[in-house]
Amino acid sequence: MASSDEPQSLRAVFEAAEDKRQEVNEAPSATSPKYAEDLAAALKLYTQALDQIAALSLFSANEGVEDVATSSLPYLLVDFYLAELVQRTPHLAPKERLQVLARARASYERFLSAVDGYGLVTGSYGKLLERYRDDEEAFVAVAGDMAAKREGKIANFKAEKALREKLETLKRNPRYLEHGDEELVRKVHLTSIQFAVHNTFQALDSLNRELPLLRSAPSPTAAPKASGNDPTDTSFRLDQPLSQLRPGTGGPLLSTKGKPLQPFTLVGSRADLAKGVFRPGHNLPTMSIDEYLEEERRRGGIIEGGGTEPPKQEVDEDDMEAVDRETYKARKWDDFTDDNRKGSGNTLNMG
Incomplete structure (x- = not known):
C-alpha cells in the first residue's frame, strides 16, 4: 500500500513546480524571456518530482486506487503536467519541434498507463x-x-465543461476550503485526474494533426556566404552599379558598324527623363470612377437585379479549420439556447 508519509522534499518540489506552472499559464506572452525561464524551471522541478516518486515507489501495479493514499493522488498528474509544458515549448524549427512532440507523447502515454492501471480510464475514455x-x-x-465529427466535438466540449464545473463546485465547498474533509479532498483529486484524462486525448489529437505539417515542412536553406574582407565583393549591396543591372555583361552597346552587342532599352530623351524627376511616386488615374463603372457595366462585370439569397455553402469535411469554425459556432449556439429559454427576450405583451 502506498505510504502517505512522503518526504517533505517531494511535497516541496511538487508545490514549487505547481507554482511555476501557474506562472507559465498566466504569462502574458510566450515570446518573453521570463516565459522561457519559468517554463524551463517548471520542467526541471517536475522531472525532479518524477525521480523522487520512482525512488519512493509510491505507485504499484499490484494495487487499486483505493490503496493509494489521498495525499499521493496528485503525484499521478506529474507526467500529465510535464507533457503539457513540453508541448508548449516555443520558437522551434520543424526538426526540433518533432523531438519535442515525441517527448510530450511519451509523457502523455506514461500518464495514461499509470491511471489506467488504477482503473481510472473508464467509459468513453476507455x-x-x-x-x-x-x-x-x-x-x-x-x-x-x-x-459525426461535429456532434463528437460538441460532446467533447460539453464533457470538458461539465468536468470543469464539477471541479470548481467541489473546490468551493466549505468542507474542502475550511476543514480539508478527507472524502471531499479525495474526490477533488480524482476529478482532477478525470479532467486530465480528457485533456490528454485532446492533446494527442492536436499532436497528431501537427506532425504531418512538420514532416512536410521544407528544410531550412543554407545560409548565404559572407562577403568577408574582399573590397571588390559587392554582391551584398542592394544598390548595384548600373552596369551590373543591365541584362548584358557590360561593355559597349553597339559595334563600330552599329550592330547591337547586348540587349538594351530605349528610355527616351534626356528632356523626357528630366520631366519625370518631379512626377508623383504613384500612378495617376486614367479615368474617373463613373467612367470605370460604365466600362465594367459594358464588360458585364456588374451584376444588376437579383435579390435572391445565395445558396448555403457546404463545409468541406477535409478542411479542418472550416469544420472547427462550424463546430465552435454550433457550441456557442448550444450554450446560448441552454442559458436562454425560447422567447425569454420578448418583453412585449407580457401583462
Whole structure:
C-alpha cells in the first residue's frame, strides 16, 4: 500500500513546480524571456518530482486506487503536467519541434498507463485509449464523417465543461476550503485526474494533426556566404552599379558598324527623363470612377437585379479549420439556447 508519509522534499518540489506552472499559464506572452525561464524551471522541478516518486515507489501495479493514499493522488498528474509544458515549448524549427512532440507523447502515454492501471480510464475514455493503442499516430479524438465529427466535438466540449464545473463546485465547498474533509479532498483529486484524462486525448489529437505539417515542412536553406574582407565583393549591396543591372555583361552597346552587342532599352530623351524627376511616386488615374463603372457595366462585370439569397455553402469535411469554425459556432449556439429559454427576450405583451 502506498505510504502517505512522503518526504517533505517531494511535497516541496511538487508545490514549487505547481507554482511555476501557474506562472507559465498566466504569462502574458510566450515570446518573453521570463516565459522561457519559468517554463524551463517548471520542467526541471517536475522531472525532479518524477525521480523522487520512482525512488519512493509510491505507485504499484499490484494495487487499486483505493490503496493509494489521498495525499499521493496528485503525484499521478506529474507526467500529465510535464507533457503539457513540453508541448508548449516555443520558437522551434520543424526538426526540433518533432523531438519535442515525441517527448510530450511519451509523457502523455506514461500518464495514461499509470491511471489506467488504477482503473481510472473508464467509459468513453476507455474506448479512446483502445483506439489510441491500435494506431498511435492515426488517432483522432473524434472520428467519422463531418456530421459525426461535429456532434463528437460538441460532446467533447460539453464533457470538458461539465468536468470543469464539477471541479470548481467541489473546490468551493466549505468542507474542502475550511476543514480539508478527507472524502471531499479525495474526490477533488480524482476529478482532477478525470479532467486530465480528457485533456490528454485532446492533446494527442492536436499532436497528431501537427506532425504531418512538420514532416512536410521544407528544410531550412543554407545560409548565404559572407562577403568577408574582399573590397571588390559587392554582391551584398542592394544598390548595384548600373552596369551590373543591365541584362548584358557590360561593355559597349553597339559595334563600330552599329550592330547591337547586348540587349538594351530605349528610355527616351534626356528632356523626357528630366520631366519625370518631379512626377508623383504613384500612378495617376486614367479615368474617373463613373467612367470605370460604365466600362465594367459594358464588360458585364456588374451584376444588376437579383435579390435572391445565395445558396448555403457546404463545409468541406477535409478542411479542418472550416469544420472547427462550424463546430465552435454550433457550441456557442448550444450554450446560448441552454442559458436562454425560447422567447425569454420578448418583453412585449407580457401583462
